[in-house]
Amino acid sequence: MQGENLRNILKKILSASELQEGIAWHRRNYDANSIIIKQGDLGQTLFFIEKGVLRVAGKVELDDRRQIQPGVCDLESGSIFGEICLHRSQTRMATVTAATDVKLLEIDGESLSSYLDANPIQGYLFYKELFGTMIKRLDVANHRVESLMAWGLKVHDIDKYL
Template identity: 30%
Template sequence: MEKGKVLERKVFYAGQKVFGEGDSGDRAYLIQEGSVEISKHGLVLATLNKGELFGEMALVDDQPRMATAKALTDVSVVIIGRDSFREKLAKADPFIRGLLNIFVRNIRNLTR
């Protein structure tokens, strides 16, 4: 983050849904403390912990959320908004941007 920008933080309590499958997505989340479960149709796809990012796919391809994210424990996150994410992506090498789009498309296709 650039100097002077305020980081938006949020706490989700154990059992609280962060977002649901099919929701529109305008932010990603970076876990500072705690654990988050990612699931689709009730099947657990991943358990994420401190330092891991989630919710970014909706920012890459503007598609609805492909899974549900739920706090397993009390979770503290830093929120990465769409504008901030896009600024960082715009600075990336075009090859990396293209690769990221391919990865997101492939992941979505695999989970359909």
């Protein structure tokens, strides 16, 4: 099952007495179509999906100042998002909306970061899984960029000059 390693690592980490539920992390339920985070907002938390599907979308401004929100990806149970806020407050990079009813763990980034610093073995295991997730996302993004570039070259008839 996708995210099973991360789920097990987080379960162990969040059971530590230093990370009390209701203080360092919360369980959240959202109905389908609810906005979880909005691009541009300041965030301090990261999320783990216990159940459900989320849609990640960015905002793009076209030449004539129209804006569109292209879908970036869907995230399923076992996925983490908002990890940019792990070490400090950061601006959210995308809007995340519930595609189905979802159950999430919302984790205070600074609390988790401090715990991982004090517990290097669990920190190593957590970051190992997080880096694996980020590498997969980067690979998908690279393929999309390459496909869009090829499409743009073909549409604008530039490929014949290459």
